[in-house]
Amino acid sequence: MPAANLPVIRLHHAPSSYYSMIARLALTETGVGFELVPLDIHRRMEQFAPAYAALNPGLTVPTLVLADRVLADSRDILDWAFDSRGPSPATADAVTRHYSFPVEDLTFSWLLSWNPMARRMVPKKLASAQARLLALASTNPGLADIYRSRAEVFAARSRTFEPAAVPALFERRWREAQAHLDWLDHVLSDGRQFIASDNYGPADVVWTVFLARIRFIRRGVAIEQRPSLRRYEAAMRARPSFKKADVWANIHWLRMLRQIV
Numbered sequence: 001m002p003a004a005n006l007p008v009i010r011l012h013h014a015p016s017s018y019y020s021m022i023a024r025l026a027l028t029e030t031g032v033g034f035e036l037v038p039l040d041i042h043r044r045m046e047q048f049a050p051a052y053a054a055l056n057p058g059l060t061v062p063t064l065v066l067a068d069r070v071l072a073d074s075r076d077i078l079d080w081a082f083d084s085r086g087p088s089p090a091t092a093d094a095v096t097r098h099y100s101f102p103v104e105d106l107t108f109s110w111l112l113s114w115n116p117m118a119r120r121m122v123p124k125k126l127a128s129a130q131a132r133l134l135a136l137a138s139t140n141p142g143l144a145d146i147y148r149s150r151a152e153v154f155a156a157r158s159r160t161f162e163p164a165a166v167p168a169l170f171e172r173r174w175r176e177a178q179a180h181l182d183w184l185d186h187v188l189s190d191g192r193q194f195i196a197s198d199n200y201g202p203a204d205v206v207w208t209v210f211l212a213r214i215r216f217i218r219r220g221v222a223i224e225q226r227p228s229l230r231r232y233e234a235a236m237r238a239r240p241s242f243k244k245a246d247v248w249a250n251i252h253w254l255r256m257l258r259q260i261v
C-alpha cells in the first residue's frame, strides 16, 4: 500500500502480455509501489476504449500512469523504473537488441503452426479487431486517426499470419531467436551474474522475459543446450520477482481461454 500522501502509480496491463511482463518485472525488481489495472485485451478488447486511447494512443499495454505523466511503452517504463540518469552503453545495447526482435511474430507463428483451434480463431479475432477499430473511428471522430492507424496494424497482422505464410515465418523468427540465445550465452560465458553490469538491471528484465518466452513456445531445450544461459536462467527464475511479477514460462491455458472465449 502506498503511503496516503503519495499519488498512486497505476500499471494498465494484461496478464498474458509479453510487454506487460517486462513492465511488471521492472517495477517489481526496483521496488516501485504500484497498482495493477488489468485489461482484457482479447475478448473485450478493452485497449480500444476511448478513455484508454486518451492515455495510450498506441492502444497497447502496458501503460504506466504517474503523477505527472503517462508512459505508454514498456521500454520507457523500464528506463523510468531503473534510472533517470540513463542506461550505460552496455545496457542500452542489450536492451536495444532485445527490442529489435519481433517477439509477436515468433509467438503467433508458433501457436498457429501447431494449434488447430488457434488457426481457426486467430484470423477471425484479427478481422473482428480491425472491424471494431473502424467502427470506433466512425463513432469517435476526435480519435479517428488513432483508430484507423491501429486498424491498419491489424490488417497487416492478418497478412503476416496468413496460414500459408506461417511455417516459413516461424522458421525465420526461430533462427533469429537462436542467434540471440547464442549471443547471450556468449556474453554470460565469463561467469557474470548479470548481463550488462555488476547489478541486476534493465537488460536482465528484458532477457529474463525473453527466456521465459522461449520456454512458453516449448523450445526450452535451446536454453538447456547452452550452459551459461542455463545457469543464468535458473538464477533469474529463482528471484522472488519472477513469480511476483507473474512472468509466464508456460501457457496457462485456462487463464488464456478465459480471456479469449
Ligand SMILES: N[C@@H](CCC(=O)N[C@@H](CS)C(=O)NCC(=O)O)C(=O)O
Pocket: 017, 018, 019, 020, 041, 047, 059, 060, 061, 062, 072, 073, 074, 075
Ligand atoms: N512497443 C510497445 C508494444 C506493446 C504491445 O505490443 N503490447 C501488446 C501486448 S504484448 C498489445 O497491447 N496487444 C494488444 C493489441 O495489439 O491490440 C511496448 O513495448 O509497450
